[in-house]
Amino acid sequence: MNRYQHIIWDWNGTLLNDVDLCVDVMNRMLLKRGMSGIDTIRYRDIFDFPVESYYRELGFDFAVDSFEGLAHEYCDEYDQRVLECSLQAGTLDILRTLSDTKIQQSILSACEQNSLLRVIEHHGLTPHFSDVVGQMNSYATGKILAGRTLVERSAISSSNTLLIGDTLHDLEVAKSLGATCVLIANGHHSRHRLSAGHEDVVDSLEGVLEYAV
Numbered sequence: 638m639n640r641y642q643h644i645i646w647d648w649n650g651t652l653l654n655d656v657d658l659c660v661d662v663m664n665r666m667l668l669k670r671g672m673s674g675i676d677t678i679r680y681r682d683i684f685d686f687p688v689e690s691y692y693r694e695l696g697f698d699f700a701v702d703s704f705e706g707l708a709h710e711y712c713d714e715y716d717q718r719v720l721e722c723s724l725q726a727g728t729l730d731i732l733r734t735l736s737d738t739k740i741q742q743s744i745l746s747a748c749e750q751n752s753l754l755r756v757i758e759h760h761g762l763t764p765h766f767s768d769v770v771g772q773m774n775s776y777a778t779g780k781i782l783a784g785r786t787l788v789e790r791s792a793i794s795s796s797n798t799l800l801i802g803d804t805l806h807d808l809e810v811a812k813s814l815g816a817t818c819v820l821i822a823n824g825h826h827s828r829h830r831l832s833a834g835h836e837d838v839v840d841s842l843e844g845v846l847e848y849a850v
Contacts, residue, residue, distance in 0.1 A: 639739075642741060642793045643743065643791050643798040644799050644800075644801060644849060645743050645798060646743065646766075646802075647744075647745060647746065647802035647803060647807050650804070650823075650824025650825040651725070651801060651807075651821055651824055652725055652762075653722055653760075654722055655722040656681070658718060659684075662714045662715050663680070663695070667695065670697075672695070672697075675695070680825075681826055681827040681830070682830065684825050685805075686747065686779050686780075686804070686806040688708070688747075692704060692707060712749065719756055725821075726842065731842050734850075735850070740849065740850070743766055743767055743787055744770065745783060745787055746769075746771045746772070747771075747779070749772055750770075750772060751771075768787060768790055768791065770783050771783070781809070781813045784800075784810045784813065785813075785814065788814055795814045796815060799819065799848065801818075801820075801849075802821070803821050803823070803824025803825050804824065805820075805830065805831065817837075819845055819849075820839070821840070821844070822838050
């Protein structure tokens, strides 16, 4: 018997390899305003939810540029270029393996819903997921409420649910839901950040199987 009946996947950074794109889009916004750019190392050390706090850390002045305007500017370019991103190594194999075990799989993302569905469909992953839950806007305030909705719709107890993500916010979501959490250290938060907050951290998707089945 499988250890879990339901696996909830984060999308960005966990299954979609989009860190480089996120850094590039943000650097374009920063440099356009004469601000200092960031590299991937700093990005992974300061990116956070809600993303408004991340924008503040970068030095944006919301009295000059509203957060809402900045978020739309960012998401417009991100959405135009997101199909440049590949899946994380091993994504298709692990999704197929888990589908073969009859474990229910879902997506919980901070992305806007329609954008999320478009990219999942582009990569041919739609058949693997019983549910896909994104957000109603582009402000990435967090995923706790959406996660509760997802668990309720799944009709599977949170105690039989494993949430897999790449940020400490995913851990926060899992704790709120009462689900188990595994974090992958090749996404939007650095390994030292993840390990400081959680003991179940793996380096890549391949490491997830020992927890999932």
